[in-house]
Amino acid sequence: MAFRGSCHCGKIAYRVDEDAPAKAMACNCSICRRQGNLHHFTTPEKFHLETPRDAITTYLFNKKAIEHHFCSACGCAPFAEGTGPDGKMMVEINLRCAEDIDLDALEITTFDGAHKL
Numbered sequence: 583m584a585f586r587g588s589c590h591c592g593k594i595a596y597r598v599d600e601d602a603p604a605k606a607m608a609c610n611c612s613i614c615r616r617q618g619n620l621h622h623f624t625t626p627e628k629f630h631l632e633t634p635r636d637a638i639t640t641y642l643f644n645k646k647a648i649e650h651h652f653c654s655a656c657g658c659a660p661f662a663e664g665t666g667p668d669g670k671m672m673v674e675i676n677l678r679c680a681e682d683i684d685l686d687a688l689e690i691t692t693f694d695g696a697h698k699l
């Protein structure tokens with residue numbers, strides 16, 4: 583079953599065609615430690631943006647391999663897009679912006695992005 587998510591104001595909303603994940607990844611890199619994201623990764627085929635792209639502002643830094651999107655109105659960052667380590671396109675879902683997911687029940691793995699990116 584698909585799950586959905588959005589920014590706070592709703593100008594960015596999406597659907598992911600897979601079951602809601604039970605796990606998430608927390609990263610301590612320079613942007614993730616500030617945003618507090620809980621990551622889930624999916625493929626472009628499963629990701630469906632249901633709102634126009636004109637509300638999206640994109641932040642790039644470092645190798646510019648990841649498009650860090652956020653809402654130009656409310657500032658939330660529900661997803662990002664980029665190229666994975668295998669060279670394929672991937673979509674990062676910030677589970678803090680997903681609906682109907684018990685964040686406290688997620689099995690969290692940590693990634694030492696501060697030293698590995």
Ligand SMILES: [Zn+2]
Pocket residue numbers: 589590591592593594653654655656657658
């Ligand atoms: Zn918004």
